[in-house]
Amino acid sequence: MCDAEVMIIKIGESENLTCGGVPMAENPGQAEGNPDQMHECLIGKRYVNADETIEVLCVKSGKGSLYYDGEELMTKDTKKLPSSD
Amino acid sequence: MNIALFLQMAAEACPDRRALTHNDRHYTYAELYAAAKRAAYHFSTANVQFVSLLDVSSPAVPIALMGAAMAGVPYVPLNYRLSEEQLTPLFERISPAYLIAGEGRHDYTFDGWIVQSAEDFLADSLNGEAMEVSWNEDPAAVAVQLFTSGTTGTPKAALLRHEHLVSYILGSVEFMGAMEEEAALVTVPPYHIAGISAVMSNIYACRQIVQLPNFDAAEWLRLCVNESVTSAFVVPTMLTRIIEELEHSTLDPRSLTSLQAIAYGGGKMPVPVIEKALQLFPEVNFTNAYGLTETSSTITLLAPEDHRAAIDHDDAAAHARLGSVGKPLPSVEIEIRDEDGKALGPWEAGEIYVRGPQVSGEYDGRSVLDTEGWFPTRDAGYLDDLGYLFLSGRADDVIVRGGENMSPGEIEDLLHQHPAILDAAAVGIPSEEWGEAVALAVVLARGQSISADEIKAHIREHLRSSRVPEVVHFTSELPYNETGKLLRRVVREWFKDEGH
Numbered sequence: 001m002c003d004a005e006v007m008i009i010k011i012g013e014s015e016n017l018t019c020g021g022v023p024m025a026e027n028p029g030q031a032e033g034n035p036d037q038m039h040e041c042l043i044g045k046r047y048v049n050a051d052e053t054i055e056v057l058c059v060k061s062g063k064g065s066l067y068y069d070g071e072e073l074m075t076k077d078t079k080k081l082p083s084s085d
Numbered sequence: 086m087n088i089a090l091f092l093q094m095a096a097e098a099c100p101d102r103r104a105l106t107h108n109d110r111h112y113t114y115a116e117l118y119a120a121a122k123r124a125a126y127h128f129s130t131a132n133v134q135f136v137s138l139l140d141v142s143s144p145a146v147p148i149a150l151m152g153a154a155m156a157g158v159p160y161v162p163l164n165y166r167l168s169e170e171q172l173t174p175l176f177e178r179i180s181p182a183y184l185i186a187g188e189g190r191h192d193y194t195f196d197g198w199i200v201q202s203a204e205d206f207l208a209d210s211l212n213g214e215a216m217e218v219s220w221n222e223d224p225a226a227v228a229v230q231l232f233t234s235g236t237t238g239t240p241k242a243a244l245l246r247h248e249h250l251v252s253y254i255l256g257s258v259e260f261m262g263a264m265e266e267e268a269a270l271v272t273v274p275p276y277h278i279a280g281i282s283a284v285m286s287n288i289y290a291c292r293q294i295v296q297l298p299n300f301d302a303a304e305w306l307r308l309c310v311n312e313s314v315t316s317a318f319v320v321p322t323m324l325t326r327i328i329e330e331l332e333h334s335t336l337d338p339r340s341l342t343s344l345q346a347i348a349y350g351g352g353k354m355p356v357p358v359i360e361k362a363l364q365l366f367p368e369v370n371f372t373n374a375y376g377l378t379e380t381s382s383t384i385t386l387l388a389p390e391d392h393r394a395a396i397d398h399d400d401a402a403a404h405a406r407l408g409s410v411g412k413p414l415p416s417v418e419i420e421i422r423d424e425d426g427k428a429l430g431p432w433e434a435g436e437i438y439v440r441g442p443q444v445s446g447e448y449d450g451r452s453v454l455d456t457e458g459w460f461p462t463r464d465a466g467y468l469d470d471l472g473y474l475f476l477s478g479r480a481d482d483v484i485v486r487g488g489e490n491m492s493p494g495e496i497e498d499l500l501h502q503h504p505a506i507l508d509a510a511a512v513g514i515p516s517e518e519w520g521e522a523v524a525l526a527v528v529l530a531r532g533q534s535i536s537a538d539e540i541k542a543h544i545r546e547h548l549r550s551s552r553v554p555e556v557v558h559f560t561s562e563l564p565y566n567e568t569g570k571l572l573r574r575v576v577r578e579w580f581k582d583e584g585h
Contacts, residue, residue, distance in 0.1 A: 007090065009255070043098050044260025057255065059094055079415055081257050083269070084348045084374035084383040085279065085286040085318055 002033055004041045004062025012053035020064020037072075039065040047073035086224035086251045089125075089154040091289040092118050092147075098261055103293040106268070106312060107144050114291070117147060120210040122218045124152025127209060128183055131199050135179040135230070138162045138203075138275060139172075140187030141298035145203045146275045147284045148210050149185055150229070154247070155220045158183075159227040162276040165190075166567065175232055178242065224248035229281055231378050241448040243378045245281075252442035253282070253381040254289050256416045263292035268343075270308055270317040272297045274567065279351060282382035283318060292316075302330035306341070313343040318374075320351035320569035325358050331365060338365045350374035350383070352569030353476060353494065355501045355508075356408050363396050375410035375476065377462060381443040385419065385474050387411030402469075408498065409473040417441040419474060420459065421467055434467040434492065436480045465492060482573055484513035485521050486551050493573070496523065496544060496552050503543065505533035508563050512577045516555065524580040525554035528563060556583045 002020045011017070017024050019041065021034025041047065043061045048054065054068045055076065066073040095104070096118035105112040112120075128136050136153035138145065138160070146162075153160035161179050163172065165187060176182075181197030191202040201209075228247045232240040269287050271294050273279040287294045295312045297305060300323055308314060319327070324347075331338055347362070347369055354373065363371060370389035376382040387410055394400070395407040413419045420438045421429045429435045438459040446453050446460035454460050465483055466476040477483075477492035484491050493511035500509035508528040516522035527540065537557035544553050564575040 007086065043094060046255075059090060060097055078259065080259060080262070081386065081414065082348070082370060082372040082388055083286065083290070083292075083316055083346060084257070084350070084372055084376075084386055085269075085282045 002038075002062040002064035003060055004058060004064055004066075005060035006041070006047075006056040006058050006066065009046070009055040009057055010053075011056075014069050016069045017054070017056070018067045019062065021067070022064070033064050037065050037067060038063050039072075041066050042075075046076040046078065048076045049073055052076075086247050087154055087220050087222055087226075088228050088247055088250050088254075088285060089121070089151050089220050090251070091254060091285055092121055092151045094260065095288050095291050099265075099291050102265060102291055103268075104288065105144055105147065105294045105296070107142075107296045110144075112144060114288075116211070117144075117151075117288075119215060120144075120148045120207075121151035121155060122216040123213055124148050124206070124210045125155035125218045125220070126216045128152055128156035128158050131183045133158065133181045133183045133197070133199065135159050135161050135182040136185075137179055137182045138185045139165055139190055140185065140203045140275070141165060142271065142275050142280070142296045143203055143207070143298065144296075145185055145207050145210075146280070146296075147288065147294070148207070150281065150284055151288075152210070154228055155218050157221045157226060159230045159244075161230045161232075162280070163232070164274070164276045175240065179230075224251070231276065231278060231281070233378060243445065244447045244450065245378075245381055245445050249381045249443050249445045250281075250285060252416065253383075254285050256443065257383065257414055258286045258289045260289055261291045263287075263290040266313065267315045268293040268295050268312055270295045270297060270305065270312070270314040272300045272305065272323065273318060273320070273351070277351075278376070278378040278382050279318060282376075300326075302326040303334070306330060306334075306336055309341050309344055315343050316346040316348070317344070318348045318350070321349065321354045321358060322352070322565060322569040324349055324354070324362055328358065328361055328365060341366070344369055346370040346372065346389075348372040348374050350376065350410075352565070352571070353478075356498065357501055359392075359407060360396070363392060373410055375474065377464075379444065379446050379460060380417075380439055380441075380462075381445065383414065384417045384439055384441070384443075385411045385413050387473070391473075406469075406473050409469070409475045411474065412472050413439075413474070414441070416443070419468065429467075431468050431470045434465060434477060434490075437462045437464045437466045437474070437476075479573075482512075484511070484523055486513070486516070486523065487519040489551055491523075491552060495548065496525070496554075499544065499547050500525075500527070500540070503535070505530055505535040506540075507531070510563050510571055510573065510576045511554065512573050512580065514555070514577070514580045514583055522555040523552060524556045524558070524577075524583060526558045526560050526563060526576050526579060528560055556580060 021037040022031045096114040100115035104114045229245040373387035374383040394403040477494045496511040507530040513521040514524040564572040
């Protein structure tokens with residue numbers, strides 16, 4: 001259905017993180033996603049909720065979009081820095 | 086949280102992109118990832134405490150770093166310039182290890198160790214069956230252990246945990262932020278923090294790394310042209326030599342058309358050198374980076390815009406910023422404190438303290454962070470009113486003459502601008518009258534002359550009379566380590582019979 005993988009950078013008390021409407025898990029089974037929650041998540045993007053109680057890094061892209069406690073996560077704007085290495 | 090994630094993501098997003106070029110051979114991200122997984126298998130089955138590398142840069146460097154992270158074994162690159170006498174105690178501190186060693190150094194036979202030549206290690210990693218490897222995500226596991234250069238006594242083992250390095254990379258590099266054609270020329274040695282961060286940053290940006298193991302200005306310029314290099318990191322002495330090479334060769338700096346960015350750091354950059362570089366490369370973006378081993382590399386940046394403002398405008402404050410190391414990264418805080426630990430305001434000089442998720446501040450398992458997480462850098466400096474950080478040397482280098490603190494940098498900066506003087510170092514020597522007095526070592530510019538009395542008069546004219554040196558010693562060269570840090574301890578030795 002959706003192959004997305006994320007790494008949690010920080011998370012609040014709730015662990016209600018879903019992708020494409022399906023709870024995210026270490027070893028997920030096959031599940032039918034919610035077609036209304038399929039706006040993709042992209043590798044390398046960081047996703048947060050409005051009050052930034054959760055932040056995740058997408059490490060593998062997928063068709064589903066991320067929701068935390070029912071709220072769709074949005075990409076976090078990061079300041080682009082010049083390369084120093 | 087594991088730094089191996091950076092390579093996994095790069096191989097997932099752009100498997101066929103060039104990851105590395107070494108001696109004209111190219112490696113893709115897919116190849117590098119497969120090699121690191123095979124290396125991880127060899128490391129995990131070796132039953133060792135550390136993975137170590139004693140060699141110059143080669144493809145073994147990223148493979149060993151990432152392989153060790155996957156295997157959950159700390160990676161310890163060692164300085165290949167050290168003598169056997171200096172290496173022996175370090176070997177004892179990382180025993181037993183899987184050691185990847187360069188030319189003529191792989192005949193060690195230690196109990197429980199695996200010692201392999203870099204060549205054999207590469208052959209084993211690049212060939213063979215595909216391996217599936219899963220790794221530990223413990224953010225507190227040690228990823229890298231670096232022995233500090235030990236300019237003062239026994240080398241300390243600085244520990245960098247996965248959480249520090251991951252915080253640094255996620256906080257400063259955009260994933261796949263590089264275009265396909267970008268290539269970074271990496272000349273810093275693998276045992277230096279800049280060598281570690283170069284591997285991680287460029288992999289996460291999916292930017293090709295072009296390795297130049299032994300710096301040589303002519304070869305550096307040749308690679309820039311031949312490999313269409315777009316960015317490079319240099320230490321101050323390298324930039325000085327590149328400028329000299331350009332002045333004496335027929336190569337027009339404008340023929341380096343691919344070069345877009347040069348970052349520099351690792352030691353104090355003399356203002357005249359960076360001014361000259363800005364003139365020679367008007368199209369290049371220059372970035373000054375200041376960081377320490379204990380802070381997972383860069384903590385402050387002087388951005389390209391700041392460099393341009395410094396030369397474009399007649400604004401003295403903007404121009405002075407060419408001598409600064411810039412502003413802290415978004416996730417880093419800087420505070421200047423006096424000897425009693427009191428926070429100081431703008432323009433007040435003291436010791437630089439730093440705090441942030443990338444700051445480890447830990448040696449051999451002993452943290453030197455204070456209760457609020459601040460790391461004392463032992464570097465001295467001050468902030469200006471816009472928050473730009475200026476360095477004035479190591480806190481230990483401050484010369485205290487008759488109760489007055491002075492930074493050697495103040496005297497050296499003045500002399501660097503004198504046409505007859507190529508380089509200068511000021512150190513404190515014991516003085517019965519003043520506690521400490523200033524001693525000065527000077528290198529004359531080619532074909533120039535100036536007397537000790539003329540130097541003293543010049544300092545008296547531009548700085549306070551307390552800055553005038555008691556002794557002036559002329560020399561052909563000042564002692565620097567390989568990353569461009571002035572070895573003041575050695576300079577102080579020259580004057581050991583001069584104190585009174």
